[in-house]
Amino acid sequence: MARTPTTHDPFNAVAEPKRRRILEALGAEERSVNEIVKKxxxxxxxxxxxLGVLKQVGLVSERRVGRQRMYRVxxxxxxxxxxxxxxxxxxWSENFDRLDEVLQELKKEK
Amino acid sequence: MARTPTTHDPFNAVAEPKRRRILEALGAEERSVNEIVKKxxxxxxxxxxxLGVLKQVGLVSERRVGRQRMYRVxxxxxxxxxxxxxxxxxxWSENFDRLDEVLQELKKEK
DNA sequence: TGCATATATTCCCATATCGGAATATAATAA
DNA sequence: TTATTATATTCCGATATGGGAATATATGCA
Structure with missing residues (x-):
């Protein structure tokens, strides 16, 4: 067995930076391939x-309009x-730091 | 260029399911290799x-104690x-759905 | 029909990968 | 020193990757 295929799950699909960029570029919009290419x-x-990988994983869906293919996240x-x-x-949140502080305090009190 | 190396960034390191399991198994605790092996x-x-990959990426840190190596997230x-x-x-959140509903309502009102 | 536009697919290759098995290293104990 | 425990490393092979270049497909238009 080699590495888990990129099309296996969202974690693997999104490990590739360019695919993250595509999802960012799409955002909440629906865009054609050429729009993404230009952007x-x-x-x-x-x-x-x-886009093919993202589609296989289900991270984007595709809709055909004339000769264009519209993609959305x-x-x-x-x-x-x-x-x-x-x-x-x-x-890493503030609350966790505070919990740590509390524990330190408890130690000191002993 | 092939696929981005697993040690390149957290996204790639965590694309491997077993590495996610290790991070889950560690949680907030510090554990030795054998503890993880048994768990x-x-x-x-x-x-x-x-663990080596996770360490290279900085997702875990290691501390030597005798012949043990203690890892933490x-x-x-x-x-x-x-x-x-x-x-x-x-x-996908409720608020976004609500926004959609509001837009639908506005359309109907017209 | 023939041409242009929009998008997908194929072929190629250098590169890492993960797992298994075996082995190396390091620290402790007897 | 020698044996044991804890962990890391090396060697192997099958597999998939992402990019570039070229090409295929499909739709629309004249």
Whole structure:
């Protein structure tokens, strides 16, 4: 077995920086391939290929309009990432620091 | 150029499910390699190798105690992931749905 | 039909990957 | 010193990657 395929899950798909850029570029909008190409300044095949991966993983959905393909972010597919990382937020948050301070205080009191 | 190396950034390091499991297993605690091995039921070299990647990326830090190596999560290194994914949260959240409803209402009123 | 536009696909290759097995290193104990 | 414990490293192979260049497909238009 090699590395987990990029199309296996959102974590792997989004590990590639260019795919993150594409999702950012889309935002809440629906955009054609060429719009993304122009916005990011990459080659068209490059954008298409990354969109292909994002589509396979379900991170974007595609709609055909004439000869254009309109893409939009499927945000809920990012939720596993959000849900996984969020619990760690407390480790760097202010509250966690305070908890640490409290523990230090308790030690001193002893 | 092939795929971005796993040691390049937190996104890539965490794309591997087993490395996510290790971070989960650590949580807020400091644990030795063997504790993780027992907790997860994997082989020791496997755990060590994944810890090696996590350490290179800075997602864990290591402290030597006798012949043991104690590892702990470096949570703030997960922050780039949190920061990147959080803005998308609004696209699936209740508030965003409500905004959509409001827009629908406005259309009907016309 | 024939041409232009919009997008996808194929071919190629250098590069890392993850896992397993075996082995190396380091620290402690007898 | 020698044995044992704790952990890291090396070697291997099958596999997928992302980029570039060229090409295919598909739709619309004259």
């Amino acid at each position: 990011l300044g990459w080659t068209q095949p490059m954008v298409s290929k990354h 499927n945000a809920q597919r990012l939720r596993p990432i959000y849900d996984w990382v969020t619990p760690f937020e407390r480790y | 997860l039921g994997w082989t020791q070299p496997m755990v060590s190798k994944h 470096n949570a703030q290194r997960l922050r780039p992931i949190y920061d990147w994914v959080t803005p998308f949260e609004r696209y």
